[in-house]
Amino acid sequence: MVDVSILIINYKCADLTIAAIQSVKDWTKRVSYEVIVVDNDSQDQSKAQVLEQHPDIQWIDMGYNAGFARANNRAIQAAQGRYYLLLNADTLQNMDAIDVCVERMDAEPDVAASAPMQLYGNGSPQPYFESFAEFRRIFYIVPIRLQAWVERMLPATVYTDPRQHDWLVGAFMVVRREAVQKVGALDESFFMYGEDVEWSYRLGKVGKLLYYKDLGFLHLTSDSPFRRTDVSYVNRFNVQMQVSNLLWLRKQYGVGAYLVVMLNYALLIPIFTGWKAFVNLKNRRPIGSEMENQRRFARRFQMLLRYFWPTVFNRPGFYKIKPEENIA
Template structure:
């Protein structure tokens, strides 16, 4: 068998049905199995999916284990020459499995391969962070003025590769690798609940070979497929982080860049709390509004920083755990 496709389910039976239908429609010349790991959906997911695709290997996790632990269990049961992690909210638009298999068959120095993500309308998600530098710069809340942005880029630059397809990491929404590569790099870090785990994994996979994102290969990624609870509803310049995502990202920073980089970010957020309040109060004063009016955005940011600090002791010591908000 060529490929083991691993899909984590959390209350997304219709999305999985759509995803698998697209896989079966577009995949030619490649044999594959489908492993679905269910994170205690407590709904009719199994019945709905297996009614349409009875050959899937359905595994019940028993609790909401998040992304890393569920995918790792799926990898433990995989029989294919290659492992493919695929989100339930993705759709094939071409014979992507065959393209990935061809790359890994012909290029032994490639550790993993992925594709460009697009939306339903075929528009590319240009905000994909394919370098570690892009992600790290996004974490800093600074003015959008070019001077500050150039300064930040100098402080946190991007990795530059000769091959335009080579990247620092690949999204766990659609990635294919070898079992032998995973055996050397290790599986996904199970301290991560959701988000950030694929970035950290990419760092370890990248030590085993090149990571390629095929710029002319595409997969639809609908995003936010699992649940409303992980959406970020109030999106502004200071409140652009999903709380769970940023807790995971801070864990990644600690693991990959050490205590200093982690504490620097935490200190940055702590110092920004009074700054954003003072700025808004100053604006209110200038506009002759009530000094304490319109502070919802600032209060939300302070609340998020409070969550980050709640995880500070465990993250600082890099303790194994389950970093779930």
């Protein structure tokens, strides 16, 4: 059995995957490891390109675009390591973070999972959510004056260990095999986003989740059709991201919390549109002018409603949006 199984999902990003594996080899010297790459039906030359550069890795073809959770679960089934490392293809190692994470977790058996800090390509730190409550707050789109009230209603978890957090980002996440055996693998209803949050909730029941803030890794920005575009205070989510986020909210906090957020969005449409119409009239413009932001929000909410009943009843499925539902 090796110390750590490094699990990488490839989807039309052979160059990134090759670089990610090479950086692992360059920086990981003290622990034994295997690399398992799962391909989400890239339909390109990814397999040949990656294996040409790294013939020692294990390659698994999913046969369809299975997203993050299902592809990682397939890798976990094949993995032999004492630890699983979920590692994004768009990452680079810039220190011996893998070695240190394994060594520290060996010394602290009560730790279920750990991670170093995310860094931008230039080495500067990336912001991150430190608690479930902080993450939930961004779901609510309320007037600025009510944000302090939302913070009071959703207080952050306080731990005595400053390294401990509610959840870890799945871009680099070292998970103890025994913890997965106790709580199960990733929830396969998630396609992309939210699955690491939900998994962290279950993992946190059997051990600590630690950020080692003296360690880091580079998380690059790769192109994805599901990344947010035209972000504003109101239009802060894309459809796939919010379908997954709301699924997590329903699973972890119940139907009431889910319905409150959906009601918030439903009420916001007439308020947001009416406010803009008032501003237009006040400025003597046509009442419907410059409504692109309002229309985009309404269309995105309409897409969320397509997943309303499955989410309300927490039905198992595959919550992957259709291409036409991805409102840019």
